[in-house]
Amino acid sequence: MKRFLKISVVFTIVAMMGYFVLVFVTRSFFPSNYAYLVNVPYVPSGQGHLKARIDDIQQFSDIDILVIGSSHAYRGFDPRLFEAHGYSMFNLGSSAQSPIQSYYFLQKYIDQLNPKLVIIEVFPKTFSSDGIESGVDLISNCPMDIQLTEMALGFTNIKPFNSLLYRIADQGVLNHTYPQEHNAGLDHYVSGGYVERQAGNQKSYTIPDSISLKLDKKQLKAFEKTINLLKNKNISFVLVQAPVTKELYHSFRETEPFNKLMSSYGMYYNFNEIELLQDSVLFYDSDHLNQRGTEKFNKILFDTLSDEIP
C-alpha cells in the first residue's frame, strides 16, 4: 500500500508537469484557425480589446464614473461623451463579462479608480451564462495574480484551466507579449476603455424565437457580492440594461422577473423599454449599438442619470 501511495504521489507530480508541457506543445502545434479543436481557447489581444483596456487603466485614478459589464458596456458607454459634460469615466467592460468577472474587476481596480458612481451594465444573458468565455478572455489578457488563478480554478472546467496553463508558459516562461492594435477591422479603441464602431456596417443576424433566461446561482451570488462590495465602500451605483435590437429583446423569456429582480437591488434602468432606441439603424448587429446609437443612447442616459451622478 505504501508503495502504491508513494508511486501515486510521484506519478501525480510528473503527470502535472507532463500535462503542462503537452498543453503548451499541442496548442502551439495547432494553427490558430484550428485552435478551437483543442480545449485551450486562449486568445491574447483579441476582439474585445481587453488587453488595450488593461494597459490603459494604469493611467486612470479617482474617476467620476466606472462602467462594468459585457460588450454592451464597452460598446455602449463612450467616455468622450461624458467628458463633454465634465465627467471622467473609465469603461471596464469586456466580452460576455458576467457578474463573476465584474466582481473580479471591482476587487482589483476599485481602490485605484475610486469612482463616485459605478454603472453596472446588466445583460440578462450574462446572468444565465457559465462565465467561461469571459473568464478565458480575462485569463488571456489580465495580469496574473491570485484572484485570476482562483477564478480560473473556480469554474471547474478544463478550458479556463488549460488556458491558464498555456498563459503561464506563453507569457510567464517564454515572455511572449501581445501588444494590442487600437484599430482592428471595423473597431477603434478609444482611451477610457471604449470601442467605437461607425454606423453603416450592419450585419445580418438571426435570432431564436425564444431565449430562456435561467439565472445561474453562481452568477447571482457574484452579483450580490459586487453590490455588497460597493455598499461597503459607500460607492453609488446604478444598474442599467443597455439597449439591444427589439427583436432580440422580445425573444427573451422571463424579462419581467429579471426586471423585478434587478429593481430589488437598487436603482435600475432598462433602456430596452424606450421607443427612441429601438430603431435598427442604431445597431450594427442584433446586440450592439454603433457609434450613432451610442451617441443617442448616452444622451438619453446622461439626462436620465444626471441626478444620480455625484
Next chain:
Amino acid sequence: MLFNSIDFAIFLPIVFSLYWLLKRTRSQNILILISSYVFYGWWDYRFLALIALSTLIDFNLGKSIAKSSDQKKRKLYLYLSVFANLGILGFFKYWNFFIDNFKSAFTFFGSELDFGYMDIVLPVGISFYTFQTMSYTIDVYRRKMEPTRDIISFGAFVSFFPQLVAGPIERATNLLPQFKVERKFNYAQAVDGMRQILWGLFKKMVIADNCAVFVNIIFADPDAYSASTLVLGAVFFAFQIYGDFSGYSDIAIGTSRLFGFKLMQNFAYPYFSRDMAEFWRRWHISLSTWFRDYLYIPLGGSRGSQFMAIRNIFIIFIVSGFWHGANWTFIVWGGLNALFFVPLFIFNQNRKNLIPIQTRFLMPSFRDAISILITFGLTLLAWIFFRSDSVQDAFHYISLIFSVSLFSMPDIDNFSGALLSLGFIGIMLFAEWTGRTYLHPLEEMRWCRPRWSRWAVYIMLIAAIGLFMQTEETPFIYFQF
C-alpha cells in the same frame, strides 16, 4: 455521480483511503454499502428506497427458498422475487410504452381507452441492479449457491457502486462470495485497475463524447446530409456507443480492482469479430450470458427441434433489445441481430470463431479482414435502429444512404473535428488490436521498460482527455437503460 466528474475524482480517493484503513472485512463492507448509497443518492436520493426494497425482498426470499424443502413453495418464492423485480422494472421503465401501445391497438379497432400516461422518472441503473439481484434468487433456487445471512454483504453486493448503474451485471455466484472473504491490497491489481480506469476514461471522454457531437447533429436531420455523411454518422455512433459503454465497464472493473474485487469482463474487442456470433460473445458479455443462463437455457436452448432453437434465439435477442429501452427501435434492433445470427446457427457456423483473432500475427489475414468488415457493416445497420427515435426514422435514414452521394466526400460542418475524431478512433483501434489478447489494451504496458516509457503513455492519454474532451459533463448512454 458520474465517473467522468470532479465529484467522483474526489469521492474515489476518499473511499479508497478509508477502505484500506479499515482492517475488518465487515467494516469494509459497511463502508462500501454507505459509499454506494451516497454514490447513487448523488443522482437522486429518492430512488435509494427502490434499491433498499429490492435488496430486502431478495435477501429474505433467498433465505426462504433455501429453508423450504417443499418444491412448490420454493417456486412460489422464486416467482415472488422475479415478479417483484420485474414489477419494479416494468412500472418504471415500460408503463408508458405499454399504455401507448394498448391505446394504439384499441384505437385501431375503433375504441378509445381512457387511462393515461404517468410522469415517471426512470431510476438510473434499474435494469442492471434488478437483473443482478434476480440472479441471486434464481441461483439459490437452483441450489448453485447457499443464501447469505449477512444483510450488509448482500446490500453491498446489490449496490456495489462501481457497477451499480451500468454493470457489468454480476452473478451472485461470482461477486457475493468476494464480500465474504478477507481482501488484501494487491499492488499489481491496483496499478492495473488504474490503467483500466484511464483507458475507460479515454474511450468515454475522447472517443464517445466527441463522436456524440456529430451523431446528434446528423441523426437530428438526416435529410440535410449526403449519403456518405449518413454512413459517417452511423460509424460515429458505433464508436460512440462502444466508447461510452465499454469505457464505463473499464472504469467499473478498474475501480473494483482498487478495492480488491474482480468483476467479469464485459467487452472483449467486439469490433474485431469475424461473425455476428463472435460479436455477441464479445459485446456486453454480462448481459448476453445473463440471458443465456437465465432465459435461453431454461427455454430449451439449442436442444430440441431446430424450429424451437431458432424461436429461442429470437426470444433472447428480442428480449435483450427490449431490455435496453421501451421503444420499438430496440425490439427491431434485437430482431435484426437475431436475423444476422440465425443463418450461422442453421449452418452450424456460430461456434467457428471461438479463439481470438490472429494472436500470433500483427495483421489479420485478408479473409479475416473482410469478415471483420462485413460483421462491422451488419452491426452498423442494426445500430441505426438503436439510435433512431422511431422505426420509421431508422428506415428513412437507411433509405437516404442508398443514393449517388454515397460516393461523395462527407459534407459536415467542423470537418476538421470529424477528422480528429476519426484519428482518435484509429488510435483506439490500433491500441486495442495490439492489446487484444489482454483484458484491456493498457494491460500490456506492464511489460514496458523503463518506467518512464509507460508513464509517458499514461500522461499522453491524460493530456488527450484534457485537451480534447467535451467540456460539459456527458452522462453515459447506458444510464438511460
